[in-house]
Amino acid sequence: MKIKARLYEILENKKVKCKVCANECVITENHVGKCRTRKNIQGELFSLIYGSLISPGSLDPIEKKPLFNFWPGATAYSIASIGCSFRCSNCQNWGISQANPSDNGKNGSYDLEGYENRHISLIEMTVEKLIKRVKKSNARTLAFTYNEPLIWHEWILDVTKQLKEENVKTILVTNGYSTPEASQELIDIGINAANIDIKAMSDDFYKKVCSVKSVQPVLETAKKFKSNGIHVEITNLIIPNLNDSQEEIRKLCNWVVENLGKNTPTHFSAYHPDFKTPSMERTPSSTLDIAYHIAKEAGLYFPYIGNVRHEEGSNTYCPSCNHLLISRSGYSFRKIDITDNNTCPNCNYDLRNDIIGEINKNSSPRYTFL
Ligand code: SF4
Ligand code: SF4
Structure with a gap:
């Protein structure tokens, strides 16, 4: 659905500068920005994907986002649209992240060589209709996920505002490439949690693999979210x-220890070949082991390993006495050993700043396509 965008500047000759993400695209009339979802129409900027969803949503375990220390065991009502501010050559969701919406947000087609004639039919949803569906599902959280949510700014603000009234927590699964203005609006509206990808620490990687300028905006977003009370996992x-x-x-x-704190859960995920990199190798488990131990040495309390089976890297241990607090198998719990007051039963360590929200101890199968 097409609506007037927030956060842009009007420039000379009917150009506009979008301030929703750190690409800060300068867009001439009748053209779209890098994410393909914001268009300059007669010198004003419009979002083309407000309320335009690839499906009515799915119910996922929150651990799939991944969020391990926020409302553990909760169900995340998960929604996505199309488009992304990056062009990662390894994107695992390229079918939606690199799609191209029509003016009214419907019938996005893939904007990739060889895929020009494929289309995705988008569903138009109102905020009210979505809230009804979320309430009916009994999910305690809603995740904006799968494509890049930051480019869905106006929709996220409106949905989050309404979900606050229903006491449903909102989650961004994001590349973090925000502007300070957009981040501030997300903080002000009350986003509760974010999983932010830090893909690498070098600008060179971001240029070469993601085709954007720098990692710096990602790091700034993570710091700003965390210092303003949003639960952040990396x-x-x-x-x-x-x-x-x-x-x-x-x-x-x-960097995480110094800027976000030792209690910031940090997930190292295994890569598997995809999109423009089908012939590259998978991440060996030895590399993931090394990452886990480096994170521990650096002082991180909650390093995790994802996309492969890894005993220690699936579990949550007490930062004080190393007692096994949550044992996981994939996205399910094998055992939870935390007191009702959110302390470690072995040493009494207070976990209230480390594990946020209620723990749903009966969290078995939580995959449903709606
Ligand atoms: S959201 Fe980002 S990529 Fe999209 S038009 Fe705005 S600045 Fe460009
Ligand atoms: S940021 Fe994520 S969704 Fe966007 S292109 Fe990269 S991997 Fe895909």
Whole structure:
């Protein structure tokens, strides 16, 4: 659905500058920005995907986002649209992230060589209709996920505002490439949690793999969210030969410790070949082991390993006495050993700043397509 955008500047000759993400695209009349979802129409900027969803939603375990220390065991009503501010050559959701919406948001087609004639039919949803569906599902959280949510700014603000009234928590699963203005609006409206990808610590990686200028806006978003009370977890996808050096992993861990705090859950995910990189190798488990131990050495309380089975890297341990608090198998719990007051039963360590929200101890199967 097409609506007038927020956060843009009007420039000379009917150009506009979008301030929703750190690409800050300058867009001439009748053209779209890098995400393909914001269009300059007669010198004003419009979002083309307000309320335009790829499906009515799905019910996922919150651990799939991944969020391990926020409302553990909760169901996340998950919604997505099309478009992204990045062009990652390894994107695992490229079918939606690199799609191209029509003016009214309907019938996005893939904007990729060889895929020009494929279309995705988008569903038009109102905020009210979505809220009804979320309430009916009994999900305690709603995640904006799968494509890049920051480019869905206006829709996220309106949905979050309404979900606050229903006491449903909102989650962004994001590349973090925000502007300070857009981040502030998300903070002000009351986003509750974010999983932010820090793909690497070098601008070079962001230029080469994601086709954007710099990692810096991502780091700024993570700091701003965390310092304003949003629960932040970090994900780092480790890709062989691109960002898997011990030096790179250590740099990321040290940055998280110094800027976000030791209690920031940090997920290292295994890469599997996709999109424009089908012939690259998977991340070996030895690399993930090394990442786990580097994170521990750096002082991180909650390092996790994703996309592969990893005993220690699936579990949550007490930061004080190393007692096993939550044992997981995939996205399900094997055992939870935390007191009702959210303390460690072994040493009494107060976990209230580390594990946020209620723990749903009966969280078995939570995958449903709606
Ligand atoms: S959201 Fe980002 S990529 Fe999209 S038009 Fe605005 S600045 Fe460009
Ligand atoms: S930021 Fe995420 S969704 Fe966007 S292109 Fe990169 S991997 Fe895909």
